[in-house]
Amino acid sequence: xxxxxxxLYLQFINSKSVSLKKSHVGLTFTRESDIWDKxxxxxxxxxxxxxxxxxxxxxxxxxxxxxxxxxYPKLAQLWWQNIGDASSGAKTAQAAMDSLAAAQDSVxxxxxxxxxxxxxxxxxxxKETAEFWFAKSEKDGNIAPQRxxxxxxxxxxxxxxxxxxxxxPASPPKRAEAK
Numbered sequence: 001x002x003x004x005x006x007x008l009y010l011q012f013i014n015s016k017s018v019s020l021k022k023s024h025v026g027l028t029f030t031r032e033s034d035i036w037d038k039x040x041x042x043x044x045x046x047x048x049x050x051x052x053x054x055x056x057x058x059x060x061x062x063x064x065x066x067x068x069x070x071x072y073p074k075l076a077q078l079w080w081q082n083i084g085d086a087s088s089g090a091k092t093a094q095a096a097m098d099s100l101a102a103a104q105d106s107v108x109x110x111x112x113x114x115x116x117x118x119x120x121x122x123x124x125x126x127k128e129t130a131e132f133w134f135a136k137s138e139k140d141g142n143i144a145p146q147r148x149x150x151x152x153x154x155x156x157x158x159x160x161x162x163x164x165x166x167x168x169p170a171s172p173p174k175r176a177e178a179k
Contacts, residue, residue, distance in 0.1 A: 003118065029054055036172045049165055056168030070111050070122045078103045 012018060014030050023034040024043075027050060034040070035054045044051035053059060078100055086096035108122040115121065133145050 003120065006120075032173055049161070052165050052168050052170070055170035055172075057170070058168050070117060071107060074107050075104055078107070 013022065016031070016033065019031045020034050020037055020039070023029050023031075023037075024039065027047070029035050035051065040051050082091075082096045082100035082103070085091040085099070086093045091099065105124065108124055111117060112122050112124055130145070134147050137143075137145055
């Protein structure tokens, strides 16, 4: 019953009539059709490249995951706590990310063990070394995770805004013709 209720809710929030309005208010997109809507084409010049980015292939490089987060409120809280530690200098960025990963793993592990989310709940991989994941990423042709660069602090480079926007060519997704 809970899964059915969640499915109905998801259909509501992702329905075309609700989703487009939600996208305009919150500037977060759950439907491909929203980002390609004429209203966002008209609004694009006022949104600083957001529309161009989400219409471009670059979106997948930076946001390859879907919108399914098992316990968003708890995981978001952990994110902000650890980012705060890194921002304040209480922890190095690496230490903050390591702490975040451990805390998130703990939450996800509890969710998995409890089974409260059933078939939709998280399923964690067994712990592996970083080298294992680097090798898997290379083998599978993924962009993440990556090994540390020889120079993690290269000299900054300014890219002209218009050049950046032009580097994101995009076209609407092709739709299958109805038969």
